Amino acid sequence: MxxxxxxxxxxxxxxxxxxxxxxxxxxxxxxxxxxxxxxxxxxxxxxxxxxxxxxxxxxxxxxxxxxxxxxxxxxxxxxxxxxxxxxxxxxxxxxxxxxxxxxxxxxxxxxxxxxxxxxxxxxxxxxxxxxxxxxxxxxxxxxxxxxxxxxxxxxxxxxxxxxxxxxxxxxxxxxxxxxxxxxxxxxxxxxxxxxxxxxxDDRALAQPNAVVGVDLGVRALAVLSTGETVDNPKHHRAALRRLRRLSKELARRAGPRTPDGSSREASKRWHKTKVHLGKTHARVAGRRRDGLHQLTTRLAATYGTVVVEDLDVAGMLANRRLARAVADVGMAEVRRQLACKTVWRGGRLVVADRWYPSSKTCSGCGAVKAKLALSERTYACTACGLVLDRDENAARNLAALAAGYEHDVAQSCGETVNARGAGVRPADGxxxxxxxxxxxxxxxxxxxxxx
Structure with a gap:
């Protein structure tokens, strides 16, 4: 292939x-x-x-x-x-x-x-x-x-x-x-x-008939329908103290712009601090990218079908209280990598509809709750009495969805999962x-x- x-x-x-x-x-x-x-x-x-x-x-x-x-x-x-x-x-x-x-x-x-x-x-x-x-x-x-x-x-x-x-x-x-x-x-x-x-030619899967649901989150990077939890290393949060110090140091240096907006030659110390700040950001991005590659490679090489949600990441980033934590996860990057790697391995990637109530639905009896607050981390079903972790319940629902879901987005590594086919024109035309x-x-x- x-x-x-x-x-x-x-x-x-x-x-x-x-x-x-x-x-x-x-x-x-x-x-x-x-x-x-x-x-x-x-x-x-x-x-x-x-x-x-x-x-x-x-x-x-x-x-x-x-x-x-x-x-x-x-x-x-x-x-x-x-x-x-x-x-x-x-x-x-x-x-x-x-x-x-x-x-x-x-x-x-x-x-x-x-x-x-x-x-x-x-x-x-x-x-x-x-x-x-x-x-x-x-x-x-x-x-x-x-x-x-x-x-x-x-x-x-x-x-x-x-x-x-x-x-x-x-x-x-x-x-x-x-x-x-x-x-x-x-x-x-x-x-x-x-x-x-x-x-x-490496199209051999460890479990070609197995289906796994992947629920991405902030507290845990991913929760699988098998019960496995992948911890979120929070690389940006770990480097935040150093980033803040370097940003303040850069602001004190004589940069290429004066306070009144005119241009000038930046000082050597400004350039030195800018290089240090750029290296720190690059180190954070590299560590995050390496962790995501390890996760997606393992999923694509193990399971024949991987199910993820069509998350509105842009909408999540609009929430100023969650934007930093959401950006530190790289949810969109997980989906992009899976779209390529599942095809390479001979598997398939299924993307659940954005409005599918995976968190509100009981994975045991299928009952759907009217409301489920974000603070409720344990799902308790009033119909069958099932008590389960909220994220694992959502992952199980995603795995069950693959049985009757025929839409497969992982057909190529091009622009199959970007906004070209799902954009919404704003109100201003x-x-x-x-x-x-x-x-x-x-x-x-x-x-x-x-x-």
Whole structure:
């Protein structure tokens, strides 16, 4: 079975290689901002021509697609960026491709063909806030035979901080093929992620006919219908004291902005504290991600059917009393990982309806309570007398639901479980705050192109 899978490795570049990595990411940001300025100027010119009643066939063309943006870039790169040859052409293509996707998503969101939350018009990327990232799709992209180095276009061979054996084994057996590579600076370190096409043959399940219900929560990370409870390590809460101290320290330093809002050069101590804060956040995210991977891998490799709830995580995050605890769990990430891993193992993932009363229903007799307060952690059925932990009762109901549930969302590892098919348009007609604040002329100008 061929699946799309990513392998991510930490890099250990030399100072010269780190400078080259940052240069490629900066080139991608430069191309994005240049293309966005070109599109906005073309929209302004087109709006002025339309107000002057210029015929439709004579109106200025807007470089909206990736092909048009690349053609315009190749025609002017020698004048606007005489240093363009210092980086791979893939760096500039990364920025232009990101812009073309952003424009396409905004236009689709405006005309209603894209479901989910409304998408705003692209904004210029700041040098201080934009993520450093660059994607390579052509050129020399390989994992070296020593399993400690990778080779990327124009960047050469870079040492990795960890072994690449998991990917190297697939490449050596011929069961894997690298499609692209993406470099990214995160938490004070450089990473490379290889998007690969992998032939999965590990489809043996420990219990292929078994069904397990998984109830995700805050007190316990997950409660299974088998009675097992997976503790919630609460990584963010454990690091909260250090995060608060570093945040206060960063606020006391001389940052890139003065109190009145003007820009200035940040101090060295500000940069040092910012690096420490970023590393702490990255450590918390890494520990959480590792725990979730261990849980989802074990579930996908053991049970033939895994049942989870369609939780409204965005709605939970709106509760300021629970937002931090809910975000520290990573409920949406559990579902996303299960959607991929159950397919890899030959199982299936069943997602219960969002309004299914799993907590209010008795797993013994099926009676449904009218109300069940969140503070009631023990479920007591007045009909049959069953007394059970609230979360385990919900997990048992989810497992029982799989018997007559035919909808299986885990068909691919693409966008099967995101908001594209389940978005709800807000009451304001789907307009984002940015569109509501646009001047009338600007709004009509963009709307005509989105249509």
């Amino acid at each position: 061929k699946v799309a899978q990513a392998y991510r490795f930490a890099l250990d570049p030399t100072p010269a290689q780190a400078t080259a990595l940052a240069s490629h990411c900066g080139a991608a940001r430069f191309a994005f901002n240049w293309g966005l300025a070109l599109v906005k100027d073309a929209l302004d010119q087109r709006a002025a021509e339309q107000s002057s009643e210029v015929p439709e066939e004579l109106l200025t063309e807007v470089p909206w697609s990736l092909y048009a943006l690349r053609r315009a870039w190749n025609a002017t790169k020698g004048r606007i960026a005489p240093w363009w040859a210092d980086n791979s052409k893939e760096a500039y293509n990364t920025g232009l491709d990101a812009l073309a996707r952003a424009l396409k998503n905004w236009a689709a969101s405006r005309n209603g063909s894209r479901k989910g939350n409304p998408v705003g018009f692209p904004r210029f990327k700041s040098k201080h806030r934009a993520a450093l990232s660059c994607r390579f799709t052509t050129g020399t992209i390989r994992v070296e035979a020593d399993r400690r180095h990778v080779t990327l276009p124009r960047l050469g061979t870079i040492r990795t901080a960890e072994s690449t054996r998991k990917l190297a084994r697939h490449l050596e057996r011929g069961t894997g093929r690298i499609l692209s590579a993406t470099i990214r600076f995160e938490g004070g370190r450089w990473f490379v992620a290889f998007t690969c096409q992998i032939d999965r 789907g307009r984002s705050a940015e569109k509501r604040e646009l001047p009338p002329g600007e709004r009509s100008r963009r709307k005509s192109w989105a249509a």
